[in-house]
Amino acid sequence: MSTSAITNTSASSKISVRGLRKSFGSNEVLKGLDVEISEGEVVCVIGPSGSGKSTFLRCLNKLDQHSAGTVIIDGFDLGDKTVDLNEVRQHIGMVFQHFNLFPHMTVLQNIMLAPVELKKESKADARATAVKLLDRVGLADKADARPAQLSGGQKQRVAIARSLAVNPDIMLFDEATSALDPEMVGEVLQVIRDLAAEGMTMVVVTHEMGFAREVADRVIFMADGVIVEEGTPAELFGNPQQERTQDFLSKVL
Amino acid sequence: MRKLNIFRAGKLTVAVTALLALAGGFVGVSAAAASQSAAHPVSAVSGETFVIGTDTTFAPFEYRKDGELTGIDMDLIREIAANQGFTVEIKSLGFDAALQALQSNQVDGVIAGMSITDERKLVFDFSDPYFDSGVQMAVAESNTAITGYADLAGETVVAKRGSEGETFAKSIADEYDFTVKSLADSATMYDDVKAGNSVAVFDDYPVLAYGINQNNGLKSVTEKEQGSSYGFAVNKGQNPELLAAFNAGLADLKSSGDYQSILDKYLEQPAPAAASGFFGLLTDSLPALMKGLGLTLLATGLSILIALVLGVLFGFFKVSESRLLRGLASIYVSIFRGTPLLVQAFFFYFGLPQLTGQSIDVLTAGVLTLSLNAGAYMTEIVRGGIQSVDPGQTEAGRSLGLSYVTTMRRVVLPQAVKIMTPSFINQFVMTLKDTSLLAVIGFAELTYQGQQIYASNFRTGETLLIVAALYFIVINLLTMLSNKLDKRFNK
Numbered sequence: 001m002s003t004s005a006i007t008n009t010s011a012s013s014k015i016s017v018r019g020l021r022k023s024f025g026s027n028e029v030l031k032g033l034d035v036e037i038s039e040g041e042v043v044c045v046i047g048p049s050g051s052g053k054s055t056f057l058r059c060l061n062k063l064d065q066h067s068a069g070t071v072i073i074d075g076f077d078l079g080d081k082t083v084d085l086n087e088v089r090q091h092i093g094m095v096f097q098h099f100n101l102f103p104h105m106t107v108l109q110n111i112m113l114a115p116v117e118l119k120k121e122s123k124a125d126a127r128a129t130a131v132k133l134l135d136r137v138g139l140a141d142k143a144d145a146r147p148a149q150l151s152g153g154q155k156q157r158v159a160i161a162r163s164l165a166v167n168p169d170i171m172l173f174d175e176a177t178s179a180l181d182p183e184m185v186g187e188v189l190q191v192i193r194d195l196a197a198e199g200m201t202m203v204v205v206t207h208e209m210g211f212a213r214e215v216a217d218r219v220i221f222m223a224d225g226v227i228v229e230e231g232t233p234a235e236l237f238g239n240p241q242q243e244r245t246q247d248f249l250s251k252v253l
Numbered sequence: 254m255r256k257l258n259i260f261r262a263g264k265l266t267v268a269v270t271a272l273l274a275l276a277g278g279f280v281g282v283s284a285a286a287a288s289q290s291a292a293h294p295v296s297a298v299s300g301e302t303f304v305i306g307t308d309t310t311f312a313p314f315e316y317r318k319d320g321e322l323t324g325i326d327m328d329l330i331r332e333i334a335a336n337q338g339f340t341v342e343i344k345s346l347g348f349d350a351a352l353q354a355l356q357s358n359q360v361d362g363v364i365a366g367m368s369i370t371d372e373r374k375l376v377f378d379f380s381d382p383y384f385d386s387g388v389q390m391a392v393a394e395s396n397t398a399i400t401g402y403a404d405l406a407g408e409t410v411v412a413k414r415g416s417e418g419e420t421f422a423k424s425i426a427d428e429y430d431f432t433v434k435s436l437a438d439s440a441t442m443y444d445d446v447k448a449g450n451s452v453a454v455f456d457d458y459p460v461l462a463y464g465i466n467q468n469n470g471l472k473s474v475t476e477k478e479q480g481s482s483y484g485f486a487v488n489k490g491q492n493p494e495l496l497a498a499f500n501a502g503l504a505d506l507k508s509s510g511d512y513q514s515i516l517d518k519y520l521e522q523p524a525p526a527a528a529s530g531f532f533g534l535l536t537d538s539l540p541a542l543m544k545g546l547g548l549t550l551l552a553t554g555l556s557i558l559i560a561l562v563l564g565v566l567f568g569f570f571k572v573s574e575s576r577l578l579r580g581l582a583s584i585y586v587s588i589f590r591g592t593p594l595l596v597q598a599f600f601f602y603f604g605l606p607q608l609t610g611q612s613i614d615v616l617t618a619g620v621l622t623l624s625l626n627a628g629a630y631m632t633e634i635v636r637g638g639i640q641s642v643d644p645g646q647t648e649a650g651r652s653l654g655l656s657y658v659t660t661m662r663r664v665v666l667p668q669a670v671k672i673m674t675p676s677f678i679n680q681f682v683m684t685l686k687d688t689s690l691l692a693v694i695g696f697a698e699l700t701y702q703g704q705q706i707y708a709s710n711f712r713t714g715e716t717l718l719i720v721a722a723l724y725f726i727v728i729n730l731l732t733m734l735s736n737k738l739d740k741r742f743n744k
Contacts, residue, residue: 063648090654100649104667113663114653159649166654 014039014170014201015060019069022055029055031225032069039169040199044212044233047222048248053205056222057172060203061092073170090118093163097175099155101147101162107134108143111162120166133161137191153184160191171195173204209252213237221245297494299338305330306344306351306360309695310438310708313463313519314366314483315345317541317705325459326364328515329383330485333502339495344615345705346695349415349437350603354695357606359613361492362499366457368417368481376489380499382482384516388421389458389478391471393446399453400474405431408452411442417480418455440708443469459520469711534715538706545702546723552616552698553685556623560684561677563624564631571636582632589629595690598622602694619691627684634680638673639665671743678735682728689724699723 015037022030029052037043045053058064059071062078062085071078076088102110111130115121121129134140137157147155156176163171173192177185189211196202196215206212212219213233220230229242240246307326310316315324322343334341346354354360356376368386369379392399399405406429412419414435422433434451436442442454447470458477465471485499506512529537570582602618642665650660689700703720707713
């Protein structure tokens with residue numbers, strides 16, 4: 001497993017991003033990001049639409065491949081072609097805006113798929129784990145339901161349970177509550193809040209400023225492909241230094 | 254010597270064999286290479302088997318009676334073969350197709366009421382003449398306006414493409430001021446005249462005489478023109494011993510009187526056509542049509558199976574990240590979607606053997622054509638199916654650490670197959686119907702059998718109704734079955 005583990009990052013750094021650039025064709029959406037995230041840290045990324053927040057997140061598990069710079073996750077350099085990407089991805093759970101549950105499977109099958117296919121667990125063990133995870137997100141009674149029978153909030157909680165099933169030590173949330181009806185946002189945020197409390201390392205792209213202020217250890221404000229400003233919630237929300245940050249916050253708060 | 258071997262299908266062999274077993278007796282006929290036990294060779298070709306091409310219907314020289322090929326040419330070639338101790342395998346291809354098959358060495362000889370002309374002598378070697386023909390004109394029974402060539406002014410007449418009748422009609426077309434339209438076979442020409450699309454037909458007199466005696470709705474109004482002679486042909490420079498045997502056998506039959514009795518059988522005592530009702534026609538034609546239907550289903554089944562494999566393979570190529578594979582699949586699709594199926598069928602049956610020197614049997618050529626053609630459409634169905642699955646599904650699978658293959662297999666494909674199924678069923682039906690195009694290369698499927706039947710009984714409308722009804726029933730039954738399976742497995 002640790003074929004290409006790199007040792008030259010600071011010991012506490014779970015995610016180390018340096019000079020990250022990403023272009024789609026001639027359109028450069030990330031223009032050199034430097035981010036260090038240590039174990040157990042909860043980082044919220046905020047910013048206007050099109051600022052590159054989601055692309056940044058997708059570069060962390062190589063759903064998008066960065067054009068330049070380095071991305072090191074748990075000591076694995078994602079730019080290194082010898083790194084087993086599938087192995088690395090088992091360390092990083094990802095939750096999508098549109099849930100992306102597998103519609104042809106039941107809730108339980110959705111959660112069991114990866115552990116069983118990756119031969120991490122026997123079917124029986126995977127089922128037990130899945131039931132436990134479902135219980136944890138408050139959906140024990142929905143095990144045999146199909147995704148189409150669930151509400152948006154329930155779908156997203158199943159999606160979270162699914163990514164937890166491979167036992168990741170980092171979780172990425174890509175606007176996990178943006179597609180939800182307002183009354184369902186709370187139940188999903190509660191699950192994320194619980195995870196934060198358990199010490200999971202998390203990068204959360206969100207439009208929920210209240211949530212960011214409450215849960216984040218650090219808030220990053222992005223605009224136009226660069227990090228404009230970052231700091232503790234108190235610093236960033238209470239006393240933003242940059243004009244762009246002030247401008248953005250004045251619109252959303 | 255070339256033995257017809259339906260199993261000589263290269264990669265198809267395994268599948269062909271399996272499906273042949275299923276198809277049972279349907280194909281038994283074509284696969285039967287007669288074993289000959291000639292103890293005392295009487296000629297250089299004794300004991301050999303020759304493949305002889307002929308027209309589909311050129312009554313009374315060749316036509317089907319109760320599903321069996323019969324006629325003057327058929328009796329003659331069989332009796333000569335018996336006389337000379339060789340075996341013949343008759344392939345009923347159609348006149349044009351038979352000549353092309355001869356040129357590409359798909360057949361060893363052609364006997365098809367073919368006039369010996371200087372032009373044809375350039376590419377074929379002819380036997381001694383075995384029949385003196387001549388062209389005659391006929392019009393619809395009810396037509397009283399046309400009694401001679403002079404009445405044709407400003408009208409359109411039909412003649413068989415490449416025939417003596419066409420040559421003659423064209424030679425007087427300017428003088429009498431009429432237009433000549435060329436069609437491929439006698440039955441079509443007669444129907445054209447009866448339907449009033451043209452006023453008269455120029456055809457060889459024995460053929461016309463036979464048709465009129467079978468109540469084909471025409472009458473002759475002029476005397477026959479002095480015409481050329483019919484000969485048996487082999488490809489230029491090929492099979493000289495077959496030609497010699499034919500001549501020797503013909504001479505024997507003439508001196509024994511057998512030759513004359515064959516002619517008399519077909520020309521002197523034309524049987525009055527038994528005017529059976531529709532159900533009589535149905536009962537008479539059903540055995541041959543069912544045989545055709547069997548081959549239609551066999552060709553469809555084989556083609557769809559192979560097309561499915563091709564479609565999945567190239568469909569994956571199309572969505573792959575490799576430029577090379579995507580390009581390969583695109584070229585394949587554009588070739589087979591960008592050319593007519595009919596041209597492809599001609600190419601695989603006639604063109605390919607000329608290019609490679611390797612002959613190909615009609616089932617293999619037909620299945621090759623249909624499967625490559627349907628495969629191109631299947632490729633697009635597979636590509637479309639895979640691409641219509643939300644990319645978020647792949648991303649979710651990959652973000653869980655599943656490999657590309659596992660994500661495809663467990664996440665994308667189950668959803669894609671569901672999307673693709675109705676298109677698959679559609680393609681299946683299209684391919685089944687496309688098999689009818691293989692009639693042009695002489696593949697004895699359902700449409701071909703129908704053509705054979707109305708070519709000899711001239712009941713075109715009723716026969717085609719039966720053929721269409723059979724297609725309709727089979728296609729709708731299969732569609733219902735497919736939809737049921739779709740509902741059951743793609744809930």
